[in-house]
Amino acid sequence: MKLLLLALYLCLDHAAVAERVTSLGLSTGLLAFATLYCALVLALCAAALIRSAPVRIVTAAVLAIGSVMLQSYEWATGAPLVYEAFETMVASRGDAGDALSQHGTTLMQAIGAASILFLAIALPPGRFALRHGIGWIVPVGAVAVLAGMLYWRGGEGARALPAPFSPLAQGAIMATLRAVEDERPRRAVDLTPGPALATGDVVLVIDESIAANYLDINQPAGVYSGLARGRPGVSVANFGVAASIANCSAGSNRTMRFGGTRANYRQAAEEMPSIWAYAHRAGLRTVYLDGQRRGGELQNLMTLAERAEIDDFIQVGDTPVPDRDHRLAQILGERLHNGTAELILVNKVGAHFPVADKFPDTAATFRPLPMRGRSEGITDIASLPGVTASSEEDWRLYRNAYRNTVAWSTGGFFDRLLPQVAGTGAVILYTSDHGQDLHERGGTGGSTHCVPDPRPEEGAVPLVVIADSDPKVDWPAYAAANFDGMSHFRLFPTMLALLGYAPEQTLAFYGPTLMSHTKDAYSFTPTYNASLGRSPSWRRLNRAELAVPPASDFAQVAHAP
Template sequence: MGRQGGVNATRGALLALKCALLLAVILLTNHGFIDRIRLLIDDQRQLTLMIFSIIWVISVLAVLAAAFHPNWIIRLLWAVPLAISSAAAYGYYLVQGSEFFIFDVLNFWTVRHEAHRASEFYSNAIWWSVAVAILGVVAIAMPPSLPPLATRKTRYWSPLVPMLPIVLIAGVVIYREGKGSEALPKQFSPLSLAAIAAYKLNSGTFPEREIVSMTPERKQARAIVLLVDESIRSDFVSLEPRNPVTPQLAELRSRLIDFGPAVSGSNCSLQSNALLRFMAYTRNLVQSVKASPTVWQYAKRAGYRTVFIDAQAGFVTVYGKLQNYMTPAEAISIDRFYKLDNAIRTHDLDDELVNIVLKEMSVGDPVFIYANKNGAHFPYSDGSPAEFASDAGTSGTLQSYANAVRWSTDRTLSRLIDGADWRDATMIYTSDHGQNFSAGRLTHCSSYTNVDPNEAIVPMLVSTGDEELRARFEKVATQYPNMATHFAIAPTLLELMGYRPSEISARYESSLLHGLTSQLQFVTDDILGLFSNRPAWHSVDPTIQKGRQRLDLLVTLTNSRPNICEGGIGCVAEPEPISSE
């Protein structure tokens, strides 16, 4: 009896440990459950509450079915995906303070080549996620330690039981056109979203792009450059004299037209660049993204040689992979395609990009150049050389970011403006998106409703040597301050290429050459119409960053360390002073 009692005590202890570990994983990874219940009750959404509760009950039973299956192979086969699913949700919550949705999954897959850089920037969250994954595997895979009678009963449990909540959650998300996964069990929800994303990406069909129907006439500029920076917030680009981050651009302010803080097309690189290249318009955004002629088609129809420079191509590790929704069919329309590889040091990429732009502009023929800079992509410390960062004092995220902006944007953009012949050339400079420095949030690419406007506030500058064009740009910048958006760039490019304003205005509302009257909005989520033709629009006031103290007061050349928790930027670690050298 004593020996049997000891066996029972050991079995009971192991069973209690297993149950405690399972409970810990579920509680640790499922934030927002109580809040969701309260919301559904307060809104009197009884049907939704019932469906939500049923899915949760089935999910808990499915976890138990996997964890207490007598076959260790079955337990292990389910332990790995369920633990990874739990860890992914937990890691995202650490970074963003919320759960991720189907559009986050689609974005993550599309930019998976950035995994290395993201892992450096979010390393703390990744290590905690790994710990949760290990905990999950142990909790599910360890022996059930059930009494003999219970063990005999569990052998009849189907190993496919955990598939049921995956299918149910997928059904809800598809029915709700990409939504509906809020606060559902994270042991299954990420798996459902991943399965849906894979299906949508592989089954989606797109129409052939339209041919150019507009008629080009007289070119307004021989050389046209669209320079799209990476991750640059508007309030870090100043033309005020002696500002600490972009002092060289400030010295060239007489040669620049500043449209003030502008609104990007989206808060994510792939979407903003796609909206620009696909000449998207707001009246029917999804249709324009899928079927409009590309900027390359318009340029070639107007008699321009086309050039694309990708300063981030070295981070694409899949051979032949294109970025930002670019397809081989689109790439065919590009005459010269420069992909800067990883043989170039990260902080030298934009210098090489400028060299190529200067070379292509100097040929003398009509040329359209679209250039994607590397800019201030995270990890920010890679955006400037070590000796430059050391001189500037590099403790703190904001400080490293300012170093990157000064090195990769202020210095290289000034080189381009100084080195090019602008007599018959025009350049539009902007960034793909801004940055959010709030603690516990993504810097950009937030999805669904949890989007900070700072992710979409970007600079908008124009440089041209044509006095008539300059006067027109300056007039619009003066009459419509802080009203520019990425959606005004496409019609501006078309007019510079020589297309008729009357034809352009039939499709586009605003232009940097005529007036900025469209709503200040940016788009997230489903711009490809994978679920519906209704992407999420977010209104934004680009002047909110002016509500805080000016950057040259916040990050001074003295040893003071002011508070920077104003005007929507969020609270960030106090920065070291930026050097004036």
């Protein structure tokens, strides 16, 4: 019975194994894969024959957890769980409270598969039990050997192997690296600010999951953003489609807070002062407005040490999710007029999945829609209503819900904020953490971003500067000169310039600002962590290659105001 259950469990991944075998062909690589696969199967069999019941049950639970981690990720994304992806999962552990809702159907399938594995190992082995601890020594050794192989190969090479072992080996690598790494002290600000370019507050608004190619500021038929028409006394400068830092939230957000270039952003995150520290040195109060979490929960790789640098840490967790961005706009507008010079960073709710319930019925201008009423209280981790099967029709409905969410969340945010900007002297930088692959060209999986081999849409974000109509900088002129060519990497040095730090002093480490005519690399990375001796890979954007949102998605649209 135990062997039959193990065989059934292994058969669940037959498609991945067949794909791997086909890709390797008749080669030495195929022989190596087959040898490693058989060795890991034998390790599972050894685990099933552990004599001690407590040890066997604990081993079964650990292997089942590894199985859920790998299969839920790979079945949901259609991509292998390489070490880079594993690190991203760990970096997003703050979402664990909602994990049972993430890609709900897929997760339940992975749990069902892991339950078969658990039973296969946990059931008593009877007279076939192995002696002398061989039953647990073999799987532990298998994890160690696989970890060594993955480390040597830069985190890749476990695709289609028995599911439990790869996450355990990756976890072993991560634990070992963290144990041997020296923690470097963070540097203090060693620059002296001069006259600030901003006469009021400096604000960075980071939206969530907003695709640049869906907004009306970047295409005539785009979704209402609240930024396409002017307001009295307010200058809105659109830099077009920009490149994000990464196609995942954590990496992009952290680098926007710590700066750096494509060459040194990891050093900046580990050693250099945060934007909060630079603001304090310039005499500004620091404010964080968070619409995504509650109860003081940190996210996007923020640490307690960084949290201590923030004077006012404000979350709106008591506000219904669809209304949180509107509440943030109200709070931000009030702070622009409080008479205190502040650096303010805003993390909006935006349009992270699920999007079916992030707008009220009165804002459902794009139809037809997926099923509503199942995710009203969820900010960014849940199943994708109507997208589990990932059919073309599912995605059509999802894109309509996405359009409504963007118009309500982003358009509504700026409708409330922009009338309050005039006369404040504030400069507001607006972008999104990453873009979205909404499967306009088809494709497998149910993911919209954060996959190892992304479509360019995942790295295409909006970039807008909003300022008092009489600023010290001619933002529209710089936007025209640098249109469709900037990236997130320009934001940190731009904020430093707004705070009063001379660009010629910050150029060497942090790179040029949005006011520089220096050409940007215009690329994002799907390998933000780039561990195990590897360097980040970069995907260059080309506006002409971005998917055009299909007008055939919706049968009727009531135009937004």
